[in-house]
Amino acid sequence: MSDTNEMSNTSEQRRQFLKTSVGAAAVAIAPGMLMFDMAHGKTEAVSGKVRWGMLINTANCEDCDKCVKACNKENGLSGGLSPTDSQWIRKVELKDMRTERSLALPMMCQHCAEPPCVDVCPTGASFKRADGIVLVDKHICIGCRYCMMACPYKARSFVHEPLHDQKPDVPRGKGVVESCTMCVQRIDKGLQPACAEACPNKSILFGNLNDPGSEISIKMRTEASTQVRADLGLDTGLRYQGI
Amino acid sequence: MSKLFALLAILCMCASATATEIYGMPKLDIGKGGQCVADPQWMRKNHMRVLFQQRDETVHQGMRGGKFSLKNCIECHASLRDNSVTGRADSFCEGCHSFEAVKIDCFECHSSKRSSSLVQGESK
Numbered sequence: 387m388s389d390t391n392e393m394s395n396t397s398e399q400r401r402q403f404l405k406t407s408v409g410a411a412a413v414a415i416a417p418g419m420l421m422f423d424m425a426h427g428k429t430e431a432v433s434g435k436v437r438w439g440m441l442i443n444t445a446n447c448e449d450c451d452k453c454v455k456a457c458n459k460e461n462g463l464s465g466g467l468s469p470t471d472s473q474w475i476r477k478v479e480l481k482d483m484r485t486e487r488s489l490a491l492p493m494m495c496q497h498c499a500e501p502p503c504v505d506v507c508p509t510g511a512s513f514k515r516a517d518g519i520v521l522v523d524k525h526i527c528i529g530c531r532y533c534m535m536a537c538p539y540k541a542r543s544f545v546h547e548p549l550h551d552q553k554p555d556v557p558r559g560k561g562v563v564e565s566c567t568m569c570v571q572r573i574d575k576g577l578q579p580a581c582a583e584a585c586p587n588k589s590i591l592f593g594n595l596n597d598p599g600s601e602i603s604i605k606m607r608t609e610a611s612t613q614v615r616a617d618l619g620l621d622t623g624l625r626y627q628g629i
Numbered sequence: 630m631s632k633l634f635a636l637l638a639i640l641c642m643c644a645s646a647t648a649t650e651i652y653g654m655p656k657l658d659i660g661k662g663g664q665c666v667a668d669p670q671w672m673r674k675n676h677m678r679v680l681f682q683q684r685d686e687t688v689h690q691g692m693r694g695g696k697f698s699l700k701n702c703i704e705c706h707a708s709l710r711d712n713s714v715t716g717r718a719d720s721f722c723e724g725c726h727s728f729e730a731v732k733i734d735c736f737e738c739h740s741s742k743r744s745s746s747l748v749q750g751e752s753k
Contacts, residue, residue, distance in 0.1 A: 431690035515691060523688050524738060552740050554700055554747065559738030574693050 437499075437518035438568055439595040439623040440579070441602050441611060444491045446587040451477055453492050456584030460569060462553040472543035472558075474566040475581055480629070489629065492581065492590070495520060495541040495566035496614065497623030503533035503542065512563075518595075518623050519568050527562040534563060538615050541565050595623065655724035658717070660706040660743075666696045673725075676702075699735065704743055712746040 457475045458465040464472070475494040481487070501520045503512045511527035514520050522533075522542075534542045542565040545558060552558050555571040569579035577583070582590040593602030605611075611625040665672060667679075679697040686692040706721040707714050714722040715736055722741070726733050740747070 431686075431692055513689065515689065517691070521688070525684065525688070548737070551742075552738065554703075554740040554742070554744035557738040557740070562738075570691070574691050 432517040434516045437595040441591040442626050443589045444628040446589040452584045453581035456580040460580035461556045470546040499621035502536040506532040506536040524562040529561045655728045657724045658708045658719045707743040712743040713741050715741040
């Protein structure tokens with residue numbers, strides 16, 4: 387009888403000891419874990435559950451170039467119009483010669499789901515991020531410009547001259563191809579692209595195409611919109627209204 | 630005994646001082662300095678590896694704000710005089726790289742300036 391009592395006492399003590407040590411370990415490790423998280427910031431990778439896109443209403447698009455200016459400012463582009471200057475977004479004017487109806491729209495990388503620039507890239511520099519943004523990894527780009535040839539929207543530019551005073555968030559340099567990044571540095575911070583924010587008429591609606599409840603999805607479901615060169619079957623992330 | 634130790638200590642200091650003079654080891658302007666993300670000697674040896682790793686994660690997977698980001702390095706280590714890690718013989722990156730004769734490609738595209746200084750500059 388006394389033996390059993392002793393045994394139960396011992397196991398009780400052991401149990402207590404284990405509980406205390408687990409508690410102490412948790413207290414010791416928790417701040418470390420916290421510090422690790424703080425040092426790492428945003429650790430999760432972008433996921434395919436999101437597909438970023440834009441819906442551009444050309445009916446509201448005025449005769450201004452605020453989106454172009456905002457893009458140039460955000461990404462540190464010169465804003466020059468010579469053949470060797472980079473243009474990530476440009477205003478295109480269309481005119482039906484028969485009816486004389488004219489309209490203007492901003493044209494940039496259409497962030498295709500099946501991007502031809504990615505298909506032709508020989509090094510894998512041109513790629514589509516999981517959330518649908520088409521980018522150039524300039525560390526891998528060799529400047530062959532196949533992607534510029536392949537793009538039906540003429541959206542990409544090649545940097546011909548050495549650059550100085552680049553933006554810390556937007557590294558750019560000579561010898562590689564670049565294009566609209568949908569302001570990926572802003573999207574990762576939870577902001578919307580500079581052009582969408584700058585538009586005085588809110589003609590550029592930015593949002594998640596994969597979320598049926600997002601404003602852009604609702605609008606695309608209820609109103610007519612078209613892809614530019616839909617015949618190519620690229621499933622563009624940018625859609626236009628009124629063209 | 631304590632005199633012997635003092636003598637030894639002085640000798641060691643002299644030896645290291647002469648080594649610095651003979652080999653022309655770079656004396657770096659480390660900017661704000663302070664607690665780094667890892668041990669300095671380890672960083673001297675491995676900074677390019679961790680920068681490459683983080684670069685790929687950031688560009689391809691959008692994982693931003695990691696502790697080994699180039700922007701973070703520059704934020705702490707840019708000189709307090711010109712807010713840059715390049716441009717002078719004692720600049721944080723350029724000092725060692727010119728001593729070791731290793732070309733830095735980073736700053737052909739990336740900004741070598743402290744980003745907080747640029748934000749202030751813009752608002753002025």
